[in-house]
Amino acid sequence: MLDISQATNMLTSLGVSSTMAAKAAERTAQNHAGADPVTFLKELQTTLEQLSAEAAQGTAAGTTGATTTAAQTKPYQSTAALYSSKGATETGTTQAAVKAPFSNLEEFREWESDLGDTFAEDYEVPDYVRMISMSLSGGDQEVVGRYMFFKNHPEFAADYEAIRSGKLSKFPTDGSTLVKSDLTEMPSETASFYKKNTARLLAAEGFNMDPTLAKMRTDGVVEVPDGVNPSEWLMNNRWTPDEIVAQNNRVVFARAPYIGLDGKGADTYRLTTYDSATNSIINFDGIAYDPVTGEAKA
Known part of the structure; x- marks a missing residue:
């Protein structure tokens, strides 16, 4: 399982309030103690969605009749x-x-x-x-x-x-400008998945996991070698078309620019x-x- 403070900091960096981030991390840790990192990541997202829905319901109940401000710009595309x-x-x-x-x-x-x-x-x-x-x-x-x-x-x-x-x-x-991974280097199905699930991609990056391996692990396509810590393995390896190679993803993501979901936003x-x-x-x-x-x- 991933560290609670690490999960809290990752959510906070994605714009989640510190209180909400702490609640999501703590509840996920309580309900899924011992879960492997990919499962923990999925459950963390689910828990955050549940807490956000609860908060939204509470806000709606106290603000009946409130006027909603209309969007002032066109939806972001690229x-x-x-x-x-x-x-x-x-x-x-x-x-x-x-x-x-x-x-x-x-x-x-x-x-x-x-x-x-x-x-x-x-x-x-x-x-x-x-x-x-x-x-x-x-x-x-x-x-x-x-x-x-x-x-x-x-x-x-x-x-x-x-x-x-x-x-x-x-x-x-929508987090699309905060992406550091190059989707053109991923399998087409994986890239397509992350284009529709940017939050999952940012979560994998936030935990210093190779996004492709993280999804493959979720889908049961790859297995962590026996005796190896799953979190460490996902943080220190990278998928390539030919083989899985060693890579310190923490260092790579720390140095990588924000290229955006379309890979064209380095500036x-x-x-x-x-x-x-x-x-x-x-x-x-x-x-x-x-x-x-x-x-x-x-």
Whole structure:
């Protein structure tokens, strides 16, 4: 069975509230103690759906007659289509089409403190919020990270400000832009399955499992070698057309870009990395920033 804290953190990173994530992980662990990792993953998803349904029923009972906010944009179809120059210009979602509402860290702090706290009845968490959920809840300790993210993505800053005022996001909310696996490298049936079940794909990635092997394990197509821990095996091996090969999936996923469900979204998120040798935040363009002040280093 997978660790409860690991399951909780994975769900939180996918945009599930910390309270809901903890409940889902704990209930799954209680009801399925000793389950192999793939079974635990399936039951975790089922439990989360049950808890979400219970919460929705409770909310509906207390908000009878509430007006539902209509969707303000067309349904998301493709990472490439949404972030192409033409498509993004039409929706006003390109970086060039939007200017950040701040120019330095102090202005960002002020902007962030003035954000509203009203969400639409049918609000759905956009993918970019799922990706930086830990930073958003990190308080002042993570403020430079948030500043750099929204500085690099002024279109997300404008969108985030809007959804904090009761509007719906203009960006994907289905997790499709958070995919790191290349579906073209999977068997066609597996790729087709994951295209229709993005949450299952993200869950496998979140637990550092090779998605193809995880599905094969679920379908009974492959067996874990005798005496080998199933979780460790799924995390340290990868399917290929010729054979199953050793691979540290934790490292691979940590380094992999978010290419999206269609494999064309590698430039969607402009992220930073931390360089411990120089105590610097390295931006996507190679410029080094001070991790305390958020200012570019000379």
